[in-house]
Amino acid sequence: MFSEAAKKELQEIRLRYPNARAALLPALYVAQREFGWLSPDAYETVSDLLGVPKAIARGVGTFYAMYKHKPAGRNIVQLCTNVSCMILGAERLVDFLKNKYGLEPGGTTQDERFSLVIMECIGACGTAPAMLVNDDFYENLTENYIEEILQRYK
């Protein structure tokens, strides 16, 4: 279930749009934040609160790659493996994450602390390799640096 604060947020979102369907994207984003991913329950909750049929809500949600449809860890690591990052060793970093943390691309650590998403270019080619952890940006990555960064996220 949604927290009261999230419910209130949803109502405010709803008022910004001419109809309930238009409010779906931000509403689903709130749901993803609250539930961690868009579970069937999350869709049903949003559907009930907005009065949009649940199948429609799911149809909209599954169109977008940045809504998650399986449980994810508490922190999302998004690592770039595009050309510049790859040349500068991003693939080694992928192996490092796998060996050190058991973190596979698209997977989640057993303690649900991290999920890894391989992403396309984040515009940091000059300072590659680069990654995002949640909304924080990191560049010039090395194995040691990654280890140090990840310690900050519990």
Added chain:
Amino acid sequence: MIKVTINGKEINLEKAMTVLEAARSAGIKIPTLCYHEQLEKYGGCRLCLVEVERMPRLQTACTLMVTDGMVVRTETEAIANVRRSVLEFLLINHPLDCPYCDKAGECELQDLVEKYGPATSRFKESKRKVTESLEDPVLVRNMERCIVCTRCVRMCEGVQGAAAIAVIDRGGHSHIEPFSGGKFDCEYCGNCVSVCPVGAIMSRLHRHSYRPWQLVSETETICPYCGVGCTLVVQVRDDVIKRVVPRIGTAVNNGLLCSRGRFGYEFVGHKDRLTAPLIKKDGVFEEATWEEAIRLIARRLGEIKDTFGGSSIAGIASPRCTNEDNYVFQKFMRVTLGSNNIDSTARTGYAGAQAFIENIFGQGATANLIPGLSNSDAVVVAGGDPTAMNPILGLQIRACARKGGNILTIGHIKGLRHYTPVELRPSLFSEDILLEGILSALKDKKGLPGSNQILEGKIKDINLSSAEVTRVCGISEKDFALFIDKLSGASNAAVVIGKEVVQSSGGSYRLLLLAAITYLINGRVYLLSERANEQGLLDMGCAPDLLPGYRPLGYAEFRKKYEIAWKSPLPEQPGLTIFEMIEAAKSGLLKAMYIMGENPVFNMPNSKEVEAALKKVDFLIVQDIFLTESARLADVVLPALSWSEKNGTYTNMERRIQRLRKAVTREGMEDWRIVLEIARNMGSKMNYEDSENVFFEISRVSPLHRDLGYEEIEKGTAIYPYKGEPLRSLTEEIRTEKGGSIESAGKLYLRLERPLFHSGTLSRKSQALVNIYAGAVARISPGTAGRLSLKDGDIIRISSGIGSLDLPLAVEKAVEDSVLMLTNNFEGRGAFSLMEYSIDPVTKAPVIDGNVVTVEKVGR
């Protein structure tokens, strides 16, 4: 006038339309896949691309509107190339499993590829693999075959209004899925199956058991389930119904069906069907010949009539039987047996409500066209969910909402919950107060029109402030004000009245309030009807106080006409209603009873008492297609032909007479023919060759049906008031009876669930419907569950004053607090076995809303 040239042919058009429609109107075919005439335009498949002069690229004919002077070419080499490419792309992932795809032979993709090629594919990679989903009881989803034309999605959302399926994922991964990903868990109308151009969504019934080209006959007939009267096309092979499909352009349902209509036909060839007459000897049924059975009946009825008089015999007619069956039945009862004791389960609501409304507004007041609902600007719904009871009528209400009309519901109506700007959910037993409040507010806002003095006399006495109403009913003042605002602004309103209004304490008073509201907003009344021929049987005179043509028996001048027509004196005293029959049987006054196509032991409240009463009848005849609960008590059981095995007519709730046709052959007799045989054995001179012959007599005898024949009925022009005369207004004093005040706190009330998937005792013999909704479930609200410390899935014992049942419990938000919902569809587990009733003195309908039950958990 718009002039368009298509393929060199000049076309003059009266009104604007798309290029595709213009071409079709001139007989020029343009291939399409995503286009469907019932659906919103989409322009997705790119097959209808055409060349338009002075336009740079090929254009989609299905979305492009014609302009004056437009020059279009639909078949050029460039277009053929494009179509071939589009099809080549579609076939990349299409499995080409036509040899075992049920759609082959009527597949639009197959036909198009056959016409436009490509014969070979350049695609060497492997195709998308998706396992066929058989998780659903009635629908098969094969996403390898899907071409994502979204017809099903547009049908489900934009027409059916269920929005149960959507396009999931994107790009090459796009596919159609219900919310659960497996089971559809929807309204199961199957309209997605109708519009799917390929074999992606198909019916599971008779899967892989026929090819479309092997269906040897197609018969257009009328649905046997509810009073809407949808046209069905029954497709048959080897005398087995293989499929029921709708047809675009028919009067009531225009290409749409509901779950019962589409999937509920399997009762016809069911293995439990009765095959021979049964005579009970020493408490055991023995098969008998028709001759034996009919002779026995004729002899016994004759003896009873001679000894105790005609009034000791009663007959129950059937709202599932045709007009012809019912006409012959009542004539037999009145003329041969001399009894006016004829009634039906229409008495449980429809008959009384209609009589009440017609007394105020005149005969035919409820004969309003169903498709007209969608053009209303406001629809008030009270007394039940039209999308469950009369689904196709419910669709018109949803269509009304989509066109901008306001759907105003009294109580929570699940099927309309996404369509209503405001629903007023009065607390239990305060519906009367709410209606009084709405009436008072409308009166203040709009004043009295002054055209019906009797009704206005009643309206003047009702004054209730909105503050009082909202306090008593527990609704917000804002919602109430919005409701009144939307309703009073309507200029073309409709009021839809369900059975629950009539079956509540003070039902007649509630009807008066609804009639008065209708009067103030100058609206039209729609009376929901649960059975296919409820209206028809009343029109045929299957009521204790009505003669055919809806003529009151109480007037000597009417009676005289029938005595001349039938060459026989008629009993003068009005007969017993179905409930009075039960009383009379209990007290031993009824000596014989003839039940045609009805199962009172199950379909009437307090079923145990009905059973006990029928057991006391000396001679009981039950004529049916199954050995029902009632048939088991009979002395003689007569097997009848069922729907789709006989010809005849039904009259739907809008009083449209429609033609029922024989689609499969079975040995046996129609209901009317059996009755006729009995009558002739008792010395009657009645004789009819076929059902048309019976109708010919009806059209001669009944002033309402004067000069009406099968020809007009088949042409679709048999719409009320036909060519005959409706009865001139005979407004009598409006009598009502208010309900007593009922204390609901802390109690649990048993109410009747009227589900979409079942209807009486017929649907439980249709396997597909049973697969969707398999057994009786008790439903309560989360609030009530909390109060009683019960959980979803518990097994509970429900006890009332007259019995108890153990049932699984479901906790559902749509249920009102302090109410337990239970259907009356499953053998031995019907709500009516726990319900007692009293009779509303005005409508003569049973009042069943005050049944208190207690529950206890007995397991999990």
